[in-house]
Amino acid sequence: MKSTTTTGSVIFGASIITPASPFTKWVGGKTQLLPELSSRLPEQIGTYVEPFVGGGALFFNTQPAKAILNDSNPKLINLYVSVRDHVEELVDRLSEYETRFNAFNTLDEKQGFYYQTRTEFNAGTLTVDDAARFVFLNKTNFNGLYRENAEGKYNAAFGWKESIRLFDEANLSNCSAALKNVDILNGDFEDACDGLTAGDFVYFDPPYYSTFDGYQAGGFSEEDHLRLHNLFQRLTASRVHCMLSNSNTDYIKDLYAGYNIDVVPVKRNINRNGNGRQGEEVIITNYKSNQN
Numbered sequence: 001m002k003s004t005t006t007t008g009s010v011i012f013g014a015s016i017i018t019p020a021s022p023f024t025k026w027v028g029g030k031t032q033l034l035p036e037l038s039s040r041l042p043e044q045i046g047t048y049v050e051p052f053v054g055g056g057a058l059f060f061n062t063q064p065a066k067a068i069l070n071d072s073n074p075k076l077i078n079l080y081v082s083v084r085d086h087v088e089e090l091v092d093r094l095s096e097y098e099t100r101f102n103a104f105n106t107l108d109e110k111q112g113f114y115y116q117t118r119t120e121f122n123a124g125t126l127t128v129d130d131a132a133r134f135v136f137l138n139k140t141n142f143n144g145l146y147r148e149n150a151e152g153k154y155n156a157a158f159g160w161k162e163s164i165r166l167f168d169e170a171n172l173s174n175c176s177a178a179l180k181n182v183d184i185l186n187g188d189f190e191d192a193c194d195g196l197t198a199g200d201f202v203y204f205d206p207p208y209y210s211t212f213d214g215y216q217a218g219g220f221s222e223e224d225h226l227r228l229h230n231l232f233q234r235l236t237a238s239r240v241h242c243m244l245s246n247s248n249t250d251y252i253k254d255l256y257a258g259y260n261i262d263v264v265p266v267k268r269n270i271n272r273n274g275n276g277r278q279g280e281e282v283i284i285t286n287y288k289s290n291q292n
């Protein structure tokens with residue numbers, strides 16, 4: 001049962017959650033698929049796990065009581081940890097980047113500042129300042145998406161923006177609260193699922209099979225997809241609830257034949273006029289959901 005309070009908080013059953021949305025746009029982000037994904041969540045969730053968290057659309061929408069979030073990208077995970085543990089310092093840093101950028105008089109100066117920050121980010125350690133650079137670069141580049149080259153260096157080009165708005169303080173603070181008791185890990189998806197038991201829930205959103213995966217140095221190979229399938233089977237045997245999304249390809253459907261597979265429409269490649277190409281994804285579950 002879902003209802004809304006006067007402060008905008010949403011009551012799910014007995015618990016109140018304050019809405020929060022992803023603080024970074026991400027390749028393969030799932031905001032568009034949220035109604036399809038949330039209507040397939042199990043009724044009861046022990047520990048909620050997202051081994052490929054990316055922008056975390058489903059996590060922020062669900063805000064489970066107990067969760068583990070993981071991604072292999074160390075810069076992204078540094079941002080999650082900074083939002084959880086140092087949100088005020090992060091807001092201060094973001095404010096500084098925003099003010100400095102917007103104060104430059106010419107686009108050439110803005111461009112110079114962008115590339116200087118990119119160099120610092122690529123040399124940087126995993127600090128709160130580095131988390132602020134992550135947000136600054138993604139909001140100032142040409143399409144708002146994180147992109148790395150084969151050496152793992154951020155390589156998105158400047159987006160020729162006149163002025164930027166880097167953050168929504170209320171949303172960042174809601175995200176920080178949503179992450180307070182969450183275990184945030186930076187590793188491989190298999191390790192993130194160690195020790196799960198019956199009644200826990202895992203949402204797998206791995207990189208798409210055989211499509212653009214340039215945001216992740218090294219990509220996600222066929223061997224990784226097989227390793228993931230193997231893990232899905234082991235978790236099924238342990239009665240852990242699993243949901244997985246991917247592109248609608250014969251390869252994925254054959255791999256997961258025998259599980260519940262729903263094909264859902266998605267819009268891809270939104271262009272400047274807002275026209276999108278219709279595509280399809282699959283949502284696979286190892287349990288009966290409300291949708292099947």
Ligand SMILES: C[S@@+](CC[C@H](N)C(=O)[O-])C[C@H]1O[C@@H](n2cnc3c(N)ncnc32)[C@H](O)[C@@H]1O
Pocket residue numbers: 026027028029030031051052053054055056057058070071072073187188189190205206207208216219220224
């Ligand atoms: C499709 S994206 C997830 C999108 C996310 N659900 C969202 O809503 O934004 C896939 C993620 O998997 C991560 N990844 C790639 N290989 C991985 C691995 N072996 N273990 C863990 N994460 C990995 C990538 O860094 C990327 O963030």
